[in-house]
Amino acid sequence: MLNQLETAQQRWGGASKTIDNWLDERKQLLIQYCHLAGVNYQSAHALPSESEVNDFCAILMDYLSVGHFEVYEMLVSDDQDGQRLKQQIFPLISKTTDQALDFNDQFAEGYTQENANLFEDAVTKLGAALDDRFELEDQLIQRMHRLADHSLTN
Template sequence: MLNQVEIAKQRWGGANKTIDAWLDERRELLIKYCQLAGVNGRTQGALPDMAEVDEFCSILMDYLSVGHFEVYEMLVSDDPKGLKLKQHIFPRISDTTNIALDFNDKFSEKFDVDSAHSFDADITRLGEALVDRFELEDQLIKHIHVTVNDAVPS
């Protein structure tokens, strides 16, 4: 997943400060996700502490909010191609948002024994949703770059 962020930054970075900042937030989110999920060290069954979970949930909610309220509409215009893309991608992004919100609701500020027993399964489900989301968001970023490049006279 982190490689995909680097590829996106190489491909589209520098053209728009908002997109650059958003991709930086994505990278931070992925690093925190990997730490929380134990990708680089936490053993299965060992749980992160409440502060780690809370920090991750905060970063996750910030990332989702920036996408929905600042970036998506900027990336897709109301031209026919943009409208078609919105109809195709926005509902799928919304599905990933729901999974992220469910994770946040379950674990933010109340990570306890009762919720902890499903943590590994829930963090895995969230990771899968994030992979899908990032692929969809990359399609939106690609759209704006193609649209901008098509508008520039040769």
């Protein structure tokens, strides 16, 4: 996922301050995710601290909010192709949002014995959802840049 992010930043960086900031937030989210999912504890059954999980969940919620409330509408025009893209991609992005919200709801307020046993599987599933989400978001960014390039050549 970090390699995909670097490729996205190289390809689209500098064209929009909003997109640059958003991709920087994605990078911070990924760094925190990798730390959370890959922390090596003394015991195989140990979990990250509650504060680590809370910090990650705060970054996750910020990232999701910026996407939904600031970036997505900016990336998709109101032409016929843009509307078709919204119909295809937005429901898929919403599915990943629901998965992230479920993770947040389950773990942001601390561990119970029940949810602690589910943490490893949940963080793995969240990683897969984030990977899917980033690919979808990159499709939106790519379309915006194609439109911008097309308008510059005409």
